[in-house]
Amino acid sequence: xxxxxxxxxxxxxxxxxxxxxxxxxxxxxxxxxxxxxxxxxxxxxxxxxxxxxxxxxxxxxxxxxxxxxxxxxxxxxxxxxxxxxxxxxxxxxxxxxxxxxxxxxxxxxxxxxxxxxxxxxxxxxxxxxxxxxxxxxxxxxxxxxxxxxxxxxxxxxxxxxxxxxxxxxxxxxxxxxxxxxxxxxxxxxxxxxxxxxxxxxxxxxxxxxxxxxxxxxxxxxxxxxxxxxxxxxxxxxxxxxxxxxxxxxxxxxxxxxxxxxxxxxxxxxxxxxxxxxxxxxxxxxxxxxxxxxxxxxxxxxxxxxxxxxxxxxxxxxxxxxxxxxxxxxxxxxxxxxxxxxxxxxxxxxxxxxxxxxxxxxxxxxxxxxxxxxxxxxxxxxxxxxxxxxxxxxxxxxxxxxxxxxxxx
Numbered sequence: 001x002x003x004x005x006x007x008x009x010x011x012x013x014x015x016x017x018x019x020x021x022x023x024x025x026x027x028x029x030x031x032x033x034x035x036x037x038x039x040x041x042x043x044x045x046x047x048x049x050x051x052x053x054x055x056x057x058x059x060x061x062x063x064x065x066x067x068x069x070x071x072x073x074x075x076x077x078x079x080x081x082x083x084x085x086x087x088x089x090x091x092x093x094x095x096x097x098x099x100x101x102x103x104x105x106x107x108x109x110x111x112x113x114x115x116x117x118x119x120x121x122x123x124x125x126x127x128x129x130x131x132x133x134x135x136x137x138x139x140x141x142x143x144x145x146x147x148x149x150x151x152x153x154x155x156x157x158x159x160x161x162x163x164x165x166x167x168x169x170x171x172x173x174x175x176x177x178x179x180x181x182x183x184x185x186x187x188x189x190x191x192x193x194x195x196x197x198x199x200x201x202x203x204x205x206x207x208x209x210x211x212x213x214x215x216x217x218x219x220x221x222x223x224x225x226x227x228x229x230x231x232x233x234x235x236x237x238x239x240x241x242x243x244x245x246x247x248x249x250x251x252x253x254x255x256x257x258x259x260x261x262x263x264x265x266x267x268x269x270x271x272x273x274x275x276x277x278x279x280x281x282x283x284x285x286x287x288x289x290x291x292x293x294x295x296x297x298x299x300x301x302x303x304x305x306x307x308x309x310x311x312x313x314x315x316x317x318x319x320x321x322x323x324x325x326x327x328x329x330x331x332x333x334x335x336x337x338x339x340x341x342x343x344x345x346x347x348x349x350x351x352x353x354x355x356x357x358x359x360x361x362x363x364x365x366x367x368x369x370x371x372x373x374x375x376x377x378x379x380x381x382x383x384x385x386x387x388x389x390x391x392x393x394x395x396x397x398x399x400x401x402x403x404x405x406x407x408x
Contacts (some may be wrong), residue, residue, distance in 0.1 A: 003030020004364050008190070011093055012036065012073065013101040013113070015043040017146070017172055018130050018206065020069035021179025023100050026186070027072030028357045028366050034096070034382055035070065035373070036089060039077040039404035042375040043070070053352045055345050055374070062345055062372065067354055070372040071343070076383070077376035077404040085402045086111055091387050093118045093125065098186055102130040105140045115201040125199040126189045128182050134205030144206050146172035153210030158217050161232045178209040239285035240264070240296055243322060249305040254318040258282060263315040267308075268299040343371035377406040 008031040012023040020035075020043070027033040037043055049063035076092075079085040090113070093099060099118060101108055108114045115127040129135060132144010150156050150168045160167030185202045193199060211218065217228055220236060228236060233252070235241035240255050255261050258281055262274035273279050273295065278288045285292055300308065305321060312319040323331065329340060339358070342351035357366045383389040383403065397403045 001364060003367060004361070005030040008032070008098070009096040010034065010098040010100065011089070011096040013089075013099060013103070013108070014130065015102065016045060017069055017175040018178040018182070019100050019102040020045075021176055022128070022130075022182035022186070023073065024069050024071050025179065025183045025357070026098070027370070028359070030364070030367065031098075033073040034092065034378070035073040035075050036080065036092075037075055037077050037375055039079050039376065039401065042075070042077065045069070046375065053345065060346070060374070062352070067352065067372050071354060071368070072370045073373060074370075074378035074382060075373035075375055075406075076379045078379070079402055080111060080113065082402055084397065084400070086113060088383070088387065088397075088402070089113060090118065090121060092382070094122050095386060096122070096125065097190065098126045098128065100128045100130070100182065100186075104143065105129075105131055105135055119199055119201075123198055124193060126186055126193065126202065127199065128186055128202040128204065130178060130182055130204045130206070132206050134208060135203045139207070146174045146206065149174040149206040149210045153207050154214055154218070155210060158228050158230055158236075160230045162230050164230070166230070173213075174206045174210045177213050178204055178206050181209050181212075234289075237286060238282060239289045239292065244297060244300040246300060246303050246305040246308055250322045251300075251305055251309060251319055252322060253312065256318065260317050261285070264312070264317050267311050267315060267317075268296065270295065270299060341368050343368055345371050346374075374406040376404045379403050379405045 005026060008026070010023055010026050010031050010033045012019065012033050012035040014020055014023065015037075023033045023035070035043075041047075043066060045066040046063055048065040049061070051064045052061040053064065053067060054060065055062055078088050080089045093113075099115075101113075109116075115125075115129070118127060119125050131140070132149060133139035133142055147168055150159075150173070151166070153174065155173070156166040156168055159169060182202070182204050185204065189200055189202060216237060220226070220228055231242075233243040238254075238256060240253055240261075243250050243252050253264070255264050258274075261279070261282075262271070265271050265273040273292070277284065279285050279292050303311075309319055309321065321327070328334060334340075339356050340353050341356040342353055344351050352371070354372075356368070359366065380391075380394050383394050383397075384391070389397075394403065394405070398405060
């Protein structure tokens with residue numbers, strides 16, 4: 001059965017997270033992704049450990065960070081800072097549908113691997129540039145990192161305890177969201193190309209994406225002009241919607257409407273709260289949260305975690321435990337949904353566990369046949385197949401330091 005993106009060819013010039021996240025998703029959907037890496041070093045994240053997963057030999061290490069974003073790709077090691085390496089990449093671009101890159105603005109233009117150069121060779125090429133601050137504007141030349149963007153984009157100002165310091169999110173969400181937006185933009189451009197026959201340049205900035213994903217928090221400011229305050233685990237627009245301490249641990253309760261609040265108050269033995277004019281409607285509870293929350297907190301602390309969650313579930317009130325990582329992956333629902341997949345990183349040996357794709361197709365399931373590759377594992381294959389290079393030519397390029405092949 002053909003995958004959704006069967007026959008789509010992607011030339012991946014990206015590294016770290018945002019670009020590789022986009023190209024991994026395209027690979028999951030069936031695209032052939034050719035990842036171009038620096039000989040000898042490869043993607044920076046190959047060295048971002050520990051932890052490492054051991055491959056075929058003790059020295060054959062895969063950083064967990066690298067494994068998180070490079071499933072399903074082919075690794076071709078080419079030094080395109082050299083003219084011969086640059087020519088190889090140009091030749092590959094002629095037969096690809098998409099290029100994804102996340103170099104500093106102007107970096108690939110100096111190497112003549114920019115959109116203008118490659119689109120002249122392949123007018124149907126979709127070329128997606130990912131950078132910290134975009135291809136235009138006064139910050140375009142600044143280096144962009146997820147932490148910096150979370151800070152400048154307002155996310156840290158609304159994350160953390162009210163009386164604590166601004167806090168970043170526990171994973172690089174600006175990078176990940178940008179990878180998702182990049183995938184959407186690429187698919188939209190491919191659809192448009194069916195009519196126009198032409199490719200185009202996509203300019204995606206981490207800062208733009210971070211601001212776009214402020215969602216209701218950003219709109220709260222635009223609508224009111226009031227600077228949002230850090231709420232900890234609480235919600236700016238819904239009460240009660242936060243973490244609570246029980247006798248033996250923490251839970252979260254997400255009471256999304258007034259009917260749920262009435263049932264919530266009844267379970268806690270305080271039904272009068274739902275008829276109190278200060279708390280009857282959500283808007284009232286938001287305005288009067290300082291008066292309501294001490295009562296709720298005291299009531300909840302008398303329960304055990306298991307007892308309260310069972311009671312809330314019986315009344316269909318959204319609630320759940322705050323799981324540690326081991327509890328996440330041992331959860332029977334997570335296991336049933338298949339969110340952990342196993343892939344062989346080499347011939348023989350034990351498979352490595354990776355986090356699976358959350359998309360569930362009814363006819364074209366995700367194919368996990370290709371694991372994250374060793375550096376240069378597919379160099380010879382791609383050069384022979386796509387560029388008609390002979391074995392002796394590949395050997396010569398390797399001897400000159402233009403390309404490298406995996407020896408494992």
